């Protein structure tokens with residue numbers, strides 16, 4: 001299992017609060033039995049709509065092509081629990097997300113996939129986005145050990161729940177192995193719960 | 201930290217052990233799966249050579265991609281057929297019960313589990329679907345999970361989770377006529393916002409919820425997720441027990457009394473403490489309609505749409521975006537907004553009581569859906585459909601110009617043939633008004649109670665249902 005301590009790369013800023021998972025990957029792309037190929041459809045409808053009115057979505061801007069870090073605002077990933085959403089973002093090329101706040105299910109999905117997701121203040125999120133917009137070649141560095149995000153010579157403090165941070169640093173972000181290892185304890189818990197035997 | 205709440209008790213009872221990350225390995229009492237978020241989880245199980253140790257604690261159904269008109273197999277949509285075949289094969293191979301169309305038990309996953317008596321107080325419930333919060337109506341701790349976590353539950357019957365804080369959302373008093381459970385939750389969302397509940401479990405408490413039926417409680421808990429809360433619950437009481445008694449998978453005979461005693465023991469103590477408390481008065485709640493692109497963008501049906509200045513400055517961009525997308529303007533009344541489509545159904549409002557109330561409104565109004573409005577009613581489950589037809593509700597619907605369909609998620613989201621076209625405006629009894637949610641990238645959704653959808657369908661525009669009820 002791989003440890004994740006620091007990531008860096010060019011970044012893509014995506015402005016807006018409450019960007020829900022229906023927007024990240026519209027439901028029609030959920031008609032699938034694998035996550036393969038979802039990357040190209042990330043933000044499909046938002047992208048098309050902007051194109052139609054002569055604007056460009058950040059994911060379509062050539063200067064952000066190849067970005068590894070996604071910079072967002074508040075309540076990102078709210079709505080549907082579809083893991084297809086972080087999967088589409090990851091398959092597009094993103095390896096870490098920085099933003100003000102995230103829906104819990106989205107956050108949990110990212111962790112389970114090994115996609116670090118860090119919180120920064122409202123003001124810092126906007127500054128980070130502005131810095132990336134000013135210089136799309138700037139490298140954004142995300143450090144899970146120091147809990148910092150740095151870009152263009154500026155450093156911002158970031159947050160991540162302690163347990164989750166430990167999971168990334170120790171490589172235990174994929175919890176399955178440890179959960180499976182607890183099988184005996186799980187059987188013991190099941191025995192204690194009266195409904196497991198339908199109260200017989 | 202909260203103490204003595206149902207959440208605390210159920211969490212502690214299901215805690216298997218602490219993991220090296222500091223998270224809890226939490227036992228999941230009831231695992232529900234459907235065709236959309238499970239195939240990749242089964243693929244991961246196979247890849248890793250994992251088995252399913254508690255197959256009897258997972259129950260499957262199909263709802264999202266199931267067409268609500270022609271259900272004969274193979275489905276016209278080849279991809280839908282492939283997903284259907286995948287869940288059939290997965291359930292067969294891993295020994296999991298599957299409620300298929302035609303079994304009499306199929307329907308939207310959050311409708312059928314309570315209906316069959318599978319959802320019970322004191323359980324932990326998980327499903328690869330955010331509206332799993334619905335099951336909290338029974339005093340269960342129920343949350344939506346992603347596909348990797350579906351894999352974890354299949355492989356271990358547990359999840360790695362962080363404990364949540366508990367907020368008591370107290371509503372006291374009697375709802376006014378024409379105000380429904382849906383309005384209560386839309387009102388709470390409007391006040392507490394779509395992200396106000398992040399990090400919390402919501403305990404819905406107070407006389408308004410105590411007076412509600414189980415179906416009304418499910419409507420409320422269903423949309424806890426829309427407020428950012430991972431789960432929402434209501435303490436079990438005599439209403440809960442009466443609902444469960446006699447259902448197929450509920451305890452019976454000598455075990456029933458043991459069950460009731462245990463269920464009572466998991467309810468929040470009188471002296472429970474909470475991390476936060478918010479209070480509301482039932483009398484303040486109006487029939488509520490959403491105007492924007494987030495479920496907390498609601499207004500009372502008698503109100504005009506809010507100016508962006510009435511929101512925090514950091515919300516302004518979102519509010520502007522909402523007005524632009526919806527093609528509505530601040531200051532305009534919500535009543536009178538024209539609609540093209542009316543949809544009654546979904547795990548929020550696709551139960552028999554919703555259909556009965558819809559029929560009551562239709563009869564009180566007496567009119568017929570105008571030709572330019574497409575109105576359709578989708579029962580949440582096969583069982584709901586059977587009861588509705590036995591009561592002749594479908595005849596009332598069709599006589600007044602509403603289409604009557606088979607059970608499924610239908611136009612709540614757009615994974616089946618039911619979709620908005622272009623920038624159509626839909627009055628919808630479902631739970632999400634996100635951009636593109638109902639199948640057209642520019643389609644627009646106004647969320648409201650089924651009674652309000654019914655009258656909007658008949659009038660062709662947003663209308664106060666009290667016009668015909670009083």
Ligand code: SF4
Nearest residue numbers: 331546547609612613
């Ligand atoms: S009815 Fe809608 S919200 Fe409920 S499970 Fe189906 S798609 Fe999800």
